[in-house]
Amino acid sequence: MARSGRGGARRRLHVPFLLYGVLSFCFGLAMYLAGVLLVFPRYLLQQRALLDPIAEALVWYSGVPILVGILLALFDLLYLLRHKKPDVPVRFDPVRHRRVTVALTAYDDEASIAGAVDDFLSHPLVERVIVVSNNSSDQTLARARDAGAIVFDELAPGYGRCVFRCLSEAIKFDDTDFVVLCEGDRTFRAYDIEKLLAYAPHADIVNGTRTVEPLRQYLTQLSTFIYYGNIFVGKLLEAKHLGRGTITDVGTTYKLCRRDALIGLLDDLNPAVNLEFNAHFLDTALQSGLVLLECPITFHPRVGLSKGGNVNNWRGLAVGSRMILGLLSDWRRYA
Structure with missing residues:
Protein backbone atom coordinates (compact mmCIF):
# COMPACT_ATOMS: atom_id res chain seq x y z
CA MET A 1 0.00 0.00 0.00
CA ALA A 2 1.30 3.48 -0.81
CA ARG A 3 0.06 7.00 -0.73
CA SER A 4 1.35 10.12 -2.38
CA GLY A 5 1.52 13.34 -0.35
CA ARG A 6 1.94 16.95 -1.35
CA GLY A 7 5.62 16.64 -0.50
CA GLY A 8 6.07 14.62 -3.69
CA ALA A 9 7.33 11.50 -1.93
CA ARG A 10 5.69 8.17 -2.63
CA ARG A 11 5.04 6.57 0.73
CA ARG A 12 5.69 2.91 1.34
CA LEU A 13 4.94 1.16 4.59
CA HIS A 14 8.26 0.29 6.26
CA VAL A 15 8.76 -1.86 9.32
CA PRO A 16 9.77 0.57 12.11
CA PHE A 17 12.72 -1.45 13.44
CA LEU A 18 14.12 1.52 15.34
CA LEU A 19 10.81 1.99 17.17
CA TYR A 20 10.71 -1.68 18.15
CA GLY A 21 14.38 -1.56 19.06
CA VAL A 22 13.99 1.40 21.42
CA LEU A 23 11.02 -0.20 23.16
CA SER A 24 12.80 -3.56 23.41
CA PHE A 25 15.85 -1.86 24.92
CA CYS A 26 13.66 0.00 27.43
CA PHE A 27 11.88 -3.22 28.37
CA GLY A 28 15.20 -4.99 28.98
CA LEU A 29 16.45 -2.07 31.06
CA ALA A 30 13.25 -2.17 33.13
CA MET A 31 13.77 -5.91 33.70
CA TYR A 32 17.33 -5.29 34.88
CA LEU A 33 16.31 -2.50 37.27
CA ALA A 34 13.47 -4.60 38.65
CA GLY A 35 15.89 -7.44 39.36
CA VAL A 36 18.34 -5.10 41.11
CA LEU A 37 15.62 -3.38 43.17
CA LEU A 38 14.39 -6.74 44.45
CA VAL A 39 17.36 -6.57 46.81
CA PHE A 40 15.23 -4.53 49.22
CA PRO A 41 12.31 -6.94 49.69
CA ARG A 42 14.74 -9.87 49.60
CA TYR A 43 16.55 -8.68 52.71
CA LEU A 44 13.94 -6.52 54.44
CA LEU A 45 11.25 -9.21 54.24
CA GLN A 46 13.68 -12.09 54.62
CA GLN A 47 12.38 -13.70 51.44
CA ARG A 48 15.66 -14.59 49.77
CA ALA A 49 14.69 -18.19 49.05
CA LEU A 50 11.63 -16.99 47.12
CA LEU A 51 12.94 -13.84 45.50
CA ASP A 52 16.59 -14.69 44.73
CA PRO A 53 15.74 -16.87 41.69
CA ILE A 54 13.37 -14.20 40.37
CA ALA A 55 15.93 -11.43 40.76
CA GLU A 56 18.65 -13.56 39.16
CA ALA A 57 16.43 -14.43 36.18
CA LEU A 58 15.43 -10.79 35.65
CA VAL A 59 19.04 -9.59 35.68
CA TRP A 60 20.39 -12.39 33.47
CA TYR A 61 17.61 -12.45 30.89
CA SER A 62 17.32 -8.67 30.67
CA GLY A 63 20.26 -8.83 28.30
CA VAL A 64 18.12 -10.51 25.63
CA PRO A 65 15.70 -7.63 24.91
CA ILE A 66 18.55 -5.13 25.38
CA LEU A 67 20.69 -6.88 22.75
CA VAL A 68 17.71 -7.35 20.42
CA GLY A 69 16.88 -3.66 20.77
CA ILE A 70 20.42 -2.57 19.94
CA LEU A 71 20.55 -4.82 16.87
CA LEU A 72 17.19 -3.63 15.56
CA ALA A 73 18.16 0.01 16.05
CA LEU A 74 21.53 -0.43 14.33
CA PHE A 75 19.90 -2.26 11.40
CA ASP A 76 17.46 0.61 10.88
CA LEU A 77 20.00 3.39 11.34
CA LEU A 78 22.96 1.93 9.47
CA TYR A 79 21.23 0.08 6.65
CA LEU A 80 17.57 0.99 6.14
CA LEU A 81 17.75 4.74 6.76
CA ARG A 82 19.07 5.45 3.28
CA HIS A 83 16.04 3.65 1.83
CA LYS A 84 13.53 5.36 4.12
CA LYS A 85 14.63 8.97 3.86
CA PRO A 86 12.85 10.59 0.88
CA ASP A 87 15.26 11.37 -1.96
CA VAL A 88 13.64 14.69 -2.84
CA PRO A 89 14.88 18.30 -2.84
CA VAL A 90 14.21 20.50 0.16
CA ARG A 91 10.72 21.78 -0.34
CA PHE A 92 9.99 25.45 -0.86
CA ASP A 93 6.37 26.28 -1.67
CA PRO A 94 6.04 30.06 -1.16
CA VAL A 95 3.20 31.41 0.94
CA ARG A 96 1.26 33.69 -1.38
CA HIS A 97 -1.80 34.37 0.78
CA ARG A 98 -0.85 34.71 4.44
CA ARG A 99 -4.35 35.03 5.88
Whole structure:
Protein backbone atom coordinates (compact mmCIF):
# COMPACT_ATOMS: atom_id res chain seq x y z
CA MET A 1 0.00 0.00 0.00
CA ALA A 2 1.30 3.48 -0.81
CA ARG A 3 0.06 7.00 -0.73
CA SER A 4 1.35 10.12 -2.38
CA GLY A 5 1.52 13.34 -0.35
CA ARG A 6 1.94 16.95 -1.35
CA GLY A 7 5.62 16.64 -0.50
CA GLY A 8 6.07 14.62 -3.69
CA ALA A 9 7.33 11.50 -1.93
CA ARG A 10 5.69 8.17 -2.63
CA ARG A 11 5.04 6.57 0.73
CA ARG A 12 5.69 2.91 1.34
CA LEU A 13 4.94 1.16 4.59
CA HIS A 14 8.26 0.29 6.26
CA VAL A 15 8.76 -1.86 9.32
CA PRO A 16 9.77 0.57 12.11
CA PHE A 17 12.72 -1.45 13.44
CA LEU A 18 14.12 1.52 15.34
CA LEU A 19 10.81 1.99 17.17
CA TYR A 20 10.71 -1.68 18.15
CA GLY A 21 14.38 -1.56 19.06
CA VAL A 22 13.99 1.40 21.42
CA LEU A 23 11.02 -0.20 23.16
CA SER A 24 12.80 -3.56 23.41
CA PHE A 25 15.85 -1.86 24.92
CA CYS A 26 13.66 0.00 27.43
CA PHE A 27 11.88 -3.22 28.37
CA GLY A 28 15.20 -4.99 28.98
CA LEU A 29 16.45 -2.07 31.06
CA ALA A 30 13.25 -2.17 33.13
CA MET A 31 13.77 -5.91 33.70
CA TYR A 32 17.33 -5.29 34.88
CA LEU A 33 16.31 -2.50 37.27
CA ALA A 34 13.47 -4.60 38.65
CA GLY A 35 15.89 -7.44 39.36
CA VAL A 36 18.34 -5.10 41.11
CA LEU A 37 15.62 -3.38 43.17
CA LEU A 38 14.39 -6.74 44.45
CA VAL A 39 17.36 -6.57 46.81
CA PHE A 40 15.23 -4.53 49.22
CA PRO A 41 12.31 -6.94 49.69
CA ARG A 42 14.74 -9.87 49.60
CA TYR A 43 16.55 -8.68 52.71
CA LEU A 44 13.94 -6.52 54.44
CA LEU A 45 11.25 -9.21 54.24
CA GLN A 46 13.68 -12.09 54.62
CA GLN A 47 12.38 -13.70 51.44
CA ARG A 48 15.66 -14.59 49.77
CA ALA A 49 14.69 -18.19 49.05
CA LEU A 50 11.63 -16.99 47.12
CA LEU A 51 12.94 -13.84 45.50
CA ASP A 52 16.59 -14.69 44.73
CA PRO A 53 15.74 -16.87 41.69
CA ILE A 54 13.37 -14.20 40.37
CA ALA A 55 15.93 -11.43 40.76
CA GLU A 56 18.65 -13.56 39.16
CA ALA A 57 16.43 -14.43 36.18
CA LEU A 58 15.43 -10.79 35.65
CA VAL A 59 19.04 -9.59 35.68
CA TRP A 60 20.39 -12.39 33.47
CA TYR A 61 17.61 -12.45 30.89
CA SER A 62 17.32 -8.67 30.67
CA GLY A 63 20.26 -8.83 28.30
CA VAL A 64 18.12 -10.51 25.63
CA PRO A 65 15.70 -7.63 24.91
CA ILE A 66 18.55 -5.13 25.38
CA LEU A 67 20.69 -6.88 22.75
CA VAL A 68 17.71 -7.35 20.42
CA GLY A 69 16.88 -3.66 20.77
CA ILE A 70 20.42 -2.57 19.94
CA LEU A 71 20.55 -4.82 16.87
CA LEU A 72 17.19 -3.63 15.56
CA ALA A 73 18.16 0.01 16.05
CA LEU A 74 21.53 -0.43 14.33
CA PHE A 75 19.90 -2.26 11.40
CA ASP A 76 17.46 0.61 10.88
CA LEU A 77 20.00 3.39 11.34
CA LEU A 78 22.96 1.93 9.47
CA TYR A 79 21.23 0.08 6.65
CA LEU A 80 17.57 0.99 6.14
CA LEU A 81 17.75 4.74 6.76
CA ARG A 82 19.07 5.45 3.28
CA HIS A 83 16.04 3.65 1.83
CA LYS A 84 13.53 5.36 4.12
CA LYS A 85 14.63 8.97 3.86
CA PRO A 86 12.85 10.59 0.88
CA ASP A 87 15.26 11.37 -1.96
CA VAL A 88 13.64 14.69 -2.84
CA PRO A 89 14.88 18.30 -2.84
CA VAL A 90 14.21 20.50 0.16
CA ARG A 91 10.72 21.78 -0.34
CA PHE A 92 9.99 25.45 -0.86
CA ASP A 93 6.37 26.28 -1.67
CA PRO A 94 6.04 30.06 -1.16
CA VAL A 95 3.20 31.41 0.94
CA ARG A 96 1.26 33.69 -1.38
CA HIS A 97 -1.80 34.37 0.78
CA ARG A 98 -0.85 34.71 4.44
CA ARG A 99 -4.35 35.03 5.88
CA VAL A 100 -5.38 32.15 8.16
CA THR A 101 -8.51 30.68 9.68
CA VAL A 102 -8.07 29.93 13.38
CA ALA A 103 -9.97 27.03 14.97
CA LEU A 104 -10.07 26.79 18.77
CA THR A 105 -11.19 23.80 20.81
CA ALA A 106 -12.93 24.54 24.11
CA TYR A 107 -14.44 22.64 27.00
CA ASP A 108 -15.79 24.55 30.00
CA ASP A 109 -13.44 27.44 29.21
CA GLU A 110 -15.73 30.38 29.98
CA ALA A 111 -12.97 32.10 31.98
CA SER A 112 -10.51 32.11 29.08
CA ILE A 113 -12.31 31.77 25.77
CA ALA A 114 -13.18 35.45 25.25
CA GLY A 115 -9.56 36.48 25.84
CA ALA A 116 -8.32 33.79 23.46
CA VAL A 117 -10.76 34.81 20.73
CA ASP A 118 -9.87 38.47 21.15
CA ASP A 119 -6.15 37.69 21.00
CA PHE A 120 -6.43 35.82 17.72
CA LEU A 121 -8.96 38.16 16.12
CA SER A 122 -6.69 41.11 16.81
CA HIS A 123 -3.85 39.51 14.84
CA PRO A 124 -3.59 41.15 11.38
CA LEU A 125 -3.25 37.82 9.55
CA VAL A 126 -6.33 36.17 11.07
CA GLU A 127 -9.39 36.19 8.83
CA ARG A 128 -11.76 34.57 11.35
CA VAL A 129 -11.84 32.54 14.54
CA ILE A 130 -13.91 29.40 14.91
CA VAL A 131 -14.67 27.99 18.35
CA VAL A 132 -15.94 24.46 18.81
CA SER A 133 -17.25 23.80 22.30
CA ASN A 134 -17.27 20.13 23.24
CA ASN A 135 -20.71 20.20 24.88
CA SER A 136 -19.55 22.62 27.60
CA SER A 137 -21.74 22.94 30.66
CA ASP A 138 -20.87 26.60 31.30
CA GLN A 139 -21.05 29.81 29.24
CA THR A 140 -18.14 28.98 26.91
CA LEU A 141 -20.24 29.07 23.76
CA ALA A 142 -21.99 32.36 24.61
CA ARG A 143 -18.77 34.13 25.58
CA ALA A 144 -17.01 32.97 22.43
CA ARG A 145 -19.90 34.24 20.29
CA ASP A 146 -19.94 37.58 22.12
CA ALA A 147 -16.20 37.93 21.51
CA GLY A 148 -16.73 37.62 17.77
CA ALA A 149 -16.07 33.95 17.05
CA ILE A 150 -18.05 31.65 14.76
CA VAL A 151 -19.25 29.03 17.21
CA PHE A 152 -20.26 25.39 17.02
CA ASP A 153 -21.28 22.93 19.71
CA GLU A 154 -19.91 19.40 19.27
CA LEU A 155 -22.21 17.23 21.36
CA ALA A 156 -20.26 13.98 21.00
CA PRO A 157 -17.81 13.84 23.93
CA GLY A 158 -14.07 13.46 23.41
CA TYR A 159 -11.12 15.65 22.54
CA GLY A 160 -10.62 13.90 19.20
CA ARG A 161 -14.19 14.62 18.13
CA CYS A 162 -13.79 18.27 19.09
CA VAL A 163 -10.57 18.66 17.09
CA PHE A 164 -12.04 16.81 14.12
CA ARG A 165 -15.07 19.12 14.14
CA CYS A 166 -12.75 22.16 14.35
CA LEU A 167 -10.79 21.09 11.31
CA SER A 168 -13.90 20.05 9.39
CA GLU A 169 -15.51 23.44 9.90
CA ALA A 170 -12.30 25.38 9.18
CA ILE A 171 -11.63 23.83 5.75
CA LYS A 172 -15.05 24.98 4.53
CA PHE A 173 -13.64 28.51 4.17
CA ASP A 174 -11.76 28.57 0.88
CA ASP A 175 -10.61 32.18 1.15
CA THR A 176 -7.69 31.17 3.39
CA ASP A 177 -4.96 28.68 2.48
CA PHE A 178 -4.05 27.84 6.07
CA VAL A 179 -5.84 26.58 9.16
CA VAL A 180 -4.37 27.25 12.60
CA LEU A 181 -5.52 24.78 15.23
CA CYS A 182 -5.25 25.84 18.85
CA GLU A 183 -7.27 25.79 22.07
CA GLY A 184 -9.09 28.41 24.06
CA ASP A 185 -7.34 28.15 27.43
CA ARG A 186 -4.79 30.96 26.79
CA THR A 187 -1.75 28.65 26.95
CA PHE A 188 -0.78 29.84 23.46
CA ARG A 189 -0.56 33.27 21.87
CA ALA A 190 -1.58 34.63 18.46
CA TYR A 191 1.79 36.28 17.85
CA ASP A 192 3.32 32.86 17.20
CA ILE A 193 1.35 32.63 13.96
CA GLU A 194 4.16 34.65 12.34
CA LYS A 195 6.66 31.95 13.30
CA LEU A 196 4.43 29.12 12.10
CA LEU A 197 3.99 30.84 8.73
CA ALA A 198 7.76 31.30 8.42
CA TYR A 199 8.09 27.50 8.30
CA ALA A 200 5.07 27.02 6.04
CA PRO A 201 6.94 27.12 2.67
CA HIS A 202 8.71 23.91 3.67
CA ALA A 203 5.82 21.84 5.03
CA ASP A 204 2.20 20.78 4.92
CA ILE A 205 1.93 20.89 8.71
CA VAL A 206 3.92 23.08 11.09
CA ASN A 207 3.60 21.65 14.58
CA GLY A 208 4.38 23.88 17.54
CA THR A 209 6.80 22.47 20.09
CA ARG A 210 6.85 23.53 23.75
CA THR A 211 10.28 22.05 24.47
CA VAL A 212 12.42 25.17 24.06
CA GLU A 213 13.03 26.25 27.65
CA PRO A 214 13.32 30.05 27.26
CA LEU A 215 9.91 30.04 25.55
CA ARG A 216 8.19 28.01 28.26
CA GLN A 217 6.96 29.88 31.33
CA TYR A 218 7.98 28.28 34.61
CA LEU A 219 4.57 27.59 36.09
CA THR A 220 2.52 25.68 33.53
CA GLN A 221 0.61 22.39 33.59
CA LEU A 222 3.53 20.83 31.69
CA SER A 223 5.32 19.16 34.60
CA THR A 224 8.88 17.87 34.30
CA PHE A 225 7.59 14.31 33.92
CA ILE A 226 5.10 15.24 31.18
CA TYR A 227 7.70 17.47 29.48
CA TYR A 228 10.20 14.63 29.07
CA GLY A 229 7.42 12.13 28.41
CA ASN A 230 6.35 14.23 25.42
CA ILE A 231 9.90 14.23 24.12
CA PHE A 232 10.18 10.45 24.59
CA VAL A 233 6.94 9.66 22.73
CA GLY A 234 7.91 12.23 20.10
CA LYS A 235 11.16 10.38 19.50
CA LEU A 236 9.26 7.10 19.21
CA LEU A 237 7.08 8.69 16.53
CA GLU A 238 10.24 9.99 14.85
CA ALA A 239 11.69 6.46 14.97
CA LYS A 240 8.53 5.04 13.39
CA HIS A 241 8.90 7.44 10.45
CA LEU A 242 12.68 7.40 10.38
CA GLY A 243 14.21 10.03 8.12
CA ARG A 244 11.00 12.01 7.68
CA GLY A 245 10.85 14.35 10.66
CA THR A 246 12.31 15.64 13.90
CA ILE A 247 9.68 15.44 16.62
CA THR A 248 9.97 16.59 20.23
CA ASP A 249 6.37 17.27 21.26
CA VAL A 250 3.34 15.08 20.52
CA GLY A 251 0.97 16.77 22.96
CA THR A 252 0.94 20.33 21.69
CA THR A 253 -2.37 21.56 20.32
CA TYR A 254 -0.97 24.55 18.39
CA LYS A 255 -0.29 23.83 14.73
CA LEU A 256 -0.63 25.35 11.28
CA CYS A 257 -1.90 23.22 8.40
CA ARG A 258 -2.27 23.81 4.70
CA ARG A 259 -5.96 23.66 3.88
CA ASP A 260 -5.51 21.44 0.82
CA ALA A 261 -3.45 18.96 2.86
CA LEU A 262 -6.12 18.85 5.57
CA ILE A 263 -8.88 18.09 3.07
CA GLY A 264 -7.19 14.82 2.14
CA LEU A 265 -5.99 14.01 5.65
CA LEU A 266 -9.38 14.22 7.37
CA ASP A 267 -10.58 11.04 5.66
CA ASP A 268 -7.77 9.11 7.38
CA LEU A 269 -8.29 10.54 10.88
CA ASN A 270 -10.38 8.77 13.50
CA PRO A 271 -12.28 11.20 15.77
CA ALA A 272 -12.87 8.38 18.27
CA VAL A 273 -9.25 8.78 19.42
CA ASN A 274 -9.52 10.87 22.57
CA LEU A 275 -6.76 12.67 24.50
CA GLU A 276 -4.03 11.09 22.39
CA PHE A 277 -5.50 12.57 19.20
CA ASN A 278 -2.55 14.89 18.56
CA ALA A 279 -0.17 11.91 18.32
CA HIS A 280 -2.69 10.18 16.05
CA PHE A 281 -2.87 13.30 13.88
CA LEU A 282 0.91 13.55 13.44
CA ASP A 283 1.34 9.80 12.88
CA THR A 284 -1.41 9.73 10.26
CA ALA A 285 -0.06 12.83 8.50
CA LEU A 286 3.40 11.29 8.20
CA GLN A 287 1.95 7.98 7.05
CA SER A 288 0.00 9.86 4.39
CA GLY A 289 3.20 11.33 2.98
CA LEU A 290 2.69 14.87 4.24
CA VAL A 291 5.69 16.98 5.22
CA LEU A 292 5.84 17.82 8.93
CA LEU A 293 8.05 20.42 10.59
CA GLU A 294 8.33 21.61 14.18
CA CYS A 295 8.42 25.26 15.21
CA PRO A 296 9.33 26.54 18.70
CA ILE A 297 6.36 28.32 20.27
CA THR A 298 5.73 30.05 23.57
CA PHE A 299 3.82 28.26 26.30
CA HIS A 300 1.98 30.01 29.13
CA PRO A 301 -0.03 29.08 32.24
CA ARG A 302 -3.58 28.17 31.34
CA VAL A 303 -6.59 30.07 32.61
CA GLY A 304 -8.79 27.69 34.57
CA LEU A 305 -8.33 24.00 35.29
CA SER A 306 -6.84 21.48 32.88
CA LYS A 307 -9.17 18.71 31.71
CA GLY A 308 -6.80 16.90 29.38
CA GLY A 309 -3.70 14.77 29.74
CA ASN A 310 -1.89 17.38 31.85
CA VAL A 311 -4.17 17.09 34.89
CA ASN A 312 -1.44 15.24 36.78
CA ASN A 313 1.50 12.94 36.12
CA TRP A 314 -0.59 9.76 36.45
CA ARG A 315 -3.02 11.04 33.84
CA GLY A 316 -0.10 12.01 31.65
CA LEU A 317 1.39 8.52 32.02
CA ALA A 318 -1.90 6.93 31.00
CA VAL A 319 -2.28 9.16 27.95
CA GLY A 320 1.36 8.64 26.95
CA SER A 321 0.98 4.87 27.26
CA ARG A 322 -2.07 4.94 25.01
CA MET A 323 -0.11 7.04 22.51
CA ILE A 324 2.61 4.39 22.40
CA LEU A 325 0.03 1.62 21.93
CA GLY A 326 -1.54 3.66 19.14
CA LEU A 327 1.81 4.07 17.38
CA LEU A 328 2.46 0.33 17.62
CA SER A 329 -1.01 -0.72 16.46
CA ASP A 330 -1.60 2.00 13.88
CA TRP A 331 -4.58 3.04 16.02
CA ARG A 332 -6.54 -0.11 15.16
CA ARG A 333 -7.97 -0.35 18.66
CA TYR A 334 -10.14 2.66 17.81
CA ALA A 335 -11.48 1.17 14.58
